[in-house]
Amino acid sequence: MRDALRESVDSPEEGSDDQHHVVLGKLTSPYGVKGWLKVYSYTSPMDGILDYPEWQLRLDGKIVTRRVSQGRRQGKGLVACLEGMTSRESAEQWAGAEILLPKDALPRLAPGEYYWHQLEGLRVVTREDVDLGRVSYLFETGANDVLVVRGDAKALDDKERLLPFLPDQVVLEVDLDAETMTVDWDPDF
Template identity: 35%
Template structure:
């Protein structure tokens, strides 16, 4: 008879990392499949996903305890995400096996970023201030939503402030000085 694991044990096991990503950057996540020929729906994790994946002939796809190197056949924009075709994934069931997978590249393979571009992992831990310079908190994570990404900001008092990552609210991302300048409307911090 199999020993039943507690919810706590299951969650702790999920937190453990099987791979060391210290020399890699996640650029996308497989969120679905498209059609019958093996196209994957990929949500971008950077401002430069399409340019990045076109310049990188091979990427690493991680899913659970599995890692595979895949050669990019093509990438094309599709609604708010991208359709990516990898060589060797030629049918829907093969594509479905990659659902939930994370796409990484080596840090040395990153394309140079232009003014105003960044990778989302660079935002974690940045100080968030309003336009007058008042500190709101630090970026704890980035939530992916269909309309826009949302900055999850943790305040000094451990409150959570959710800020849509759109021009109306995010006025400046200053990686050099480690801060994000935002303009909040009444009630956003409540």
Template identity: 35%
Template sequence: MTTPMPADAIAVGRIAGAFGIKGWIKVQPFSLDASALFASKTWWLSSDTPRPQALPSAFQVLALREQGDLLVAQVEGVLDRNAAEALRGVNLHVPRSAFPKTPDGEFYWIDLIGLSVLNREGQPVGTVIGLIDTGPHAVLRIAPPGLAAPTPAQEVLIPFVSRYGCDVDLAAGRITVDWQLDWQDAE
């Protein structure tokens, strides 16, 4: 299938290998919630490394189910174990627009990355460059103003919990936090 990857495509999983002998693939989702993979009947493909064979641009998903910590899928055009195994390591993308809607007050991490972070006084804290999953809650990784690629020691880490405000306004492109700028320099 030669379908161009949508402009809003997000990597949501990776092919972990073959499942059985009939061409099914094992998929390792990048999130504990694999609903984005279930929401799209087309997966677009990419690879971080050169491949011996050209990849199709996309697969039509024929069947998909959970199998332990992984998913297993039957995709169009992959008919045997060898073809499935040859896809090991390929990244799977779906359009962001296909993601299921989140309940109020919940957000996909991908939507938080790039947002400006301001404190309650309107002072810029920085820009969200990533999140860390600590188990009980997530932590915002923030690049201070003027630093596009900070070292780990330069990053501002703020727990993404109500205790620190963390009011998200996606439409305005910002997160407001209860955080003082001088806390960043305290050791």
């Protein structure tokens, strides 16, 4: 999988549908006195967020676009300086803002590769057509990514299952158009 991205579910602007954006991360707090901000990144690798030269920032329902002047690793995290932010006070105004990116700005993936936001929400069925629920979210273990599948009213039960994202072993087919994922998985596990 490429960047691990979380899809935003809120509508930021009147008449705007946030199905067209992913949330790359958020600005957490000012860093220093020259307008830098600490960045919490949802991308994998963490500093992949700095590959995008322009960010859309959403705070209190407003969205503005800012160019990334500079960005770097700082300790265990990231910091960035955005165009127009030159003081601690100007940076403080954006603490807590989400960093958005239009989905069409994401790099194209090879066949069989998916962004996490594409998998979240897919209906998961076994090859015997047993409905296990929907992909709620994913997480990394170091060995492989893991799908968290939550049962719902249409599913076999309301259990939460953890399935390894192992193409051709556990995950047999992903059909984004049909919004389904077929898996080789024992429903009792």
